[in-house]
Amino acid sequence: ANDVLSLGFRGLYVDMNAISPQRVQRIADKMAAHGTRFVSGSIIGGPAWKPNTTWLYLSGADAQSVADCFTAGPLETEVLGAEIGKANALKMCFAAYSKGTTALLSAVMAAAESLDVRADLERQWSRNGSTFADEAAKNVQQVTAKAWRFSGEMEEIAATLGDAGLPSAFHQAAADIYQRMADFKGADPLPSLEDVLAALIHKSDKL
Amino acid sequence: ANDVLSLGFRGLYVDMNAISPQRVQRIADKMAAHGTRFVSGSIIGGPAWKPNTTWLYLSGADAQSVADCFTAGPLETEVLGAEIGKANALKMCFAAYSKGTTALLSAVMAAAESLDVRADLERQWSRNGSTFADEAAKNVQQVTAKAWRFSGEMEEIAATLGDAGLPSAFHQAAADIYQRMADFKGADPLPSLEDVLAALIHKSDKL
Incomplete structure (x- = not known):
């Protein structure tokens, strides 16, 4: 501008x-x-x-x-x-949920991997024929290529929610998760789920 | 114990x-x-x-x-x-996603209400015949009765993720959201969506 x-x-x-x-x-x-x-x-x-x-x-x-x-x-x-700003408020709220849940899912799967219960979590998610475990893995893998630019968007969303009097911490955490995935920028083919989770856990070891 | x-x-x-x-x-x-x-x-x-x-x-x-x-x-x-602790690790990871997303959804809907774009968000969510907007409203209303005891659970999950080297902020925010709903403990009939969102926004005004 x-x-x-x-x-x-x-x-x-x-x-x-x-x-x-x-x-x-x-x-x-x-x-x-x-x-x-x-x-x-x-x-x-x-x-x-x-x-x-x-x-x-x-x-x-x-x-x-x-x-x-x-x-x-x-x-x-x-x-x-x-x-x-109305158009922005709508975008921020929409992405707050869609990209926020993917970041949360990535963090949860990495935590399960780190705590050695990922296979158990996937089994629980697959109860009664649910395909959620497979979809979850795909979501986490697919977001990696774009994650580098989602990190800044999460900061904008954190500011938006904070200004609206709601917690900004969901999206501060999401920004952190997408930052840890930033090295997968433009990845083609997409990384394996194991590689993504290793990056999420490994990046945290550096803190 | x-x-x-x-x-x-x-x-x-x-x-x-x-x-x-x-x-x-x-x-x-x-x-x-x-x-x-x-x-x-x-x-x-x-x-x-x-x-x-x-x-x-x-x-x-x-x-x-x-x-x-x-x-x-x-x-x-x-x-x-x-x-x-293995059984606990699994429970924490499972609830981290299921109860974490509901808390995030509640925060997003309250932010949209506060920013006067909730109707627009619900319209976007309803594109192409999706029933997500209706399901979202029901999820937010239904969690209120149990939210008082989810707040402590979110603190435990925040500690679990933090210990596993992942962000604890998602669930610190979730604990905050469920705390703001604590007055709906055991609510029967369930509060209207408008009453829940008003409580989430109102509680934040006190901070």
């Missing part, structure tokens, strides 16, 4: 980063001081290859003008009103 | 509390010093009304003797070996 301002940009600026409502408000204030129109946005979903899978949420006085730019493509848009 | 020792008990003692492996080891040491045989146990599942739903895990040298006491009933038993 600072780079854009330094170039003398005076048009309509949209910030779609996964950052807290407070932080986007600070950017909006800076933009307003330079006379630049500002809209806050957030994206929920993966890359938008087909309709009805990925949403761009927008908020701010000029939100509809931005939404109008995307009518042709597969990206769905939804305006959340005129208040800057 | 101290009460039992003070009565001069010298038989076979089983501790089935939801406590950390380290804490149960301290109890075991105390028992051993008094010549009392000790088994550590943990229960996963609700009250055992029918077979194949509730498991009693046992660990310690005399674990099989304890398991033999339950062959007639609907409670399933499983011996996890001779090492004291």
Whole structure:
């Protein structure tokens, strides 16, 4: 945003980063001081290859003008009103649960490995035909390639929850977990579950 | 355990509390010093009304003797070996995820309410026919009646993960959330979702 301002940009600026409502408000204030129109946005979903899978949420006085730019493509848009930061609040809450649970799951599986009860935990999770143990392993493996950039997002979520009067510690812990996975950036093929858990436990030994 | 020792008990003692492996080891040491045989146990599942739903895990040298006491009933038993605390490690890891995610979900929904994006979050969760939003509300309402006793369990889990070299903050936050719900102890009928979220937000205002 600072780079854009330094170039003398005076048009309509949209910030779609996964950052807290407070932080986007600070950017909006800076933009307003330079006379630049500002809209806050957030994206929920993966890359938008087909309709009805990925949403761009927008908020701010000029939100509809931005939404109008995307009518042709597969990206769905939804305006959340005129208040800057609303789109961010939604993104933070959505990711707080989805990425928070994956971090928690990773920590739990690493703890079970460290305490030598992982096979027992997986057996308990598999009672009565449940496929949860297999899904859990896949989730933990799959998150590794993107974990390096989730760590900062977890810090933003921690700030968002803290500001809303709720505990920020869930996501401080999630940031820690994703940080420990950062070396798997872009991993292809994905690491084995054993390698991920070893990294989570090993990284903690360094503390 | 101290009460039992003070009565001069010298038989076979089983501790089935939801406590950390380290804490149960301290109890075991105390028992051993008094010549009392000790088994550590943990229960996963609700009250055992029918077979194949509730498991009693046992660990310690005399674990099989304890398991033999339950062959007639609907409670399933499983011996996890001779090492004291193994049954506890499994329970802590299992509850770390199941009760940790419910606490996280409660915090997220309260944050969304506080930030005035709860309806938007529920709409996003309900995309493509998902019933997650309804299930989430039910989970948060249903946990309230038991939350008063989950708070201490989350502290034990935080200690367990911390000792295993993983972040303890997830469950410190979970203990905080369940503490904020403690006034709903035994609630019947269950409180409305709005009342639960108001309590979570209101309690934080006092800090």
